[in-house]
Amino acid sequence: MKKADCIFCKIANGEIPSKTLHEDENFRVILDLSPATRGHALILPKEHYDNLYELPEDTAARVMKLAKKMAVVMTEKLQADGFNLVQNNGETAGQTVMHFHMHLIPRYEEDGQHIGWNPGEVTQEELEEIKKKITE
Ligand code: AMP
Ligand code: ZN
Numbered sequence: 001m002k003k004a005d006c007i008f009c010k011i012a013n014g015e016i017p018s019k020t021l022h023e024d025e026n027f028r029v030i031l032d033l034s035p036a037t038r039g040h041a042l043i044l045p046k047e048h049y050d051n052l053y054e055l056p057e058d059t060a061a062r063v064m065k066l067a068k069k070m071a072v073v074m075t076e077k078l079q080a081d082g083f084n085l086v087q088n089n090g091e092t093a094g095q096t097v098m099h100f101h102m103h104l105i106p107r108y109e110e111d112g113q114h115i116g117w118n119p120g121e122v123t124q125e126e127l128e129e130i131k132k133k134i135t136e
Pocket of ligand 1: 018031094096
């Protein structure tokens with residue numbers, strides 16, 4: 001299904017032009033218009049899913065396969081020094097466009113970007129409690 005007022009549905013299906021790096025039956029890979037680094041791109045499914053929770057498992061598997069292929073090609077062609085895959089779900093997690101997408105972010109020495117988190121602290125008891133909550 002496509003969503004009528006969704007900009008990524010329109011881009012993924014070619015109704016709005018984009019700098020496309022790859023297109024197949026299920027996905028379009030485009031360059032991000034506000035790139036974190038040179039070559040920052042997005043994998044967009046052609047079908048609309050708000051986020052990872054809604055993404056069917058087979059599509060999720062295809063996304064990772066495509067991400068791997070793109071990362072290899074982009075790293076080589078752009079002579080990147082590293083690569084981040086980033087995927088945000090929900091406003092709290094930084095998602096601004098509510099159509100599932102995977103960020104492909106080539107990294108360069110001294111690119112000045114910081115993609116990460118502030119390491120926290122946790123006790124063994126807290127780890128045990130969290131583990132139980134998730135697995136039981
Ligand atoms: P997120 O914060 O994970 O939802 O990421 C949304 C990304 O989409 C951001 O990196 C934006 O720069 C990018 N973006 C938003 N609109 C467009 C557009 N029309 N074409 C390309 N990238 C876009
Ligand atoms: Zn959409």
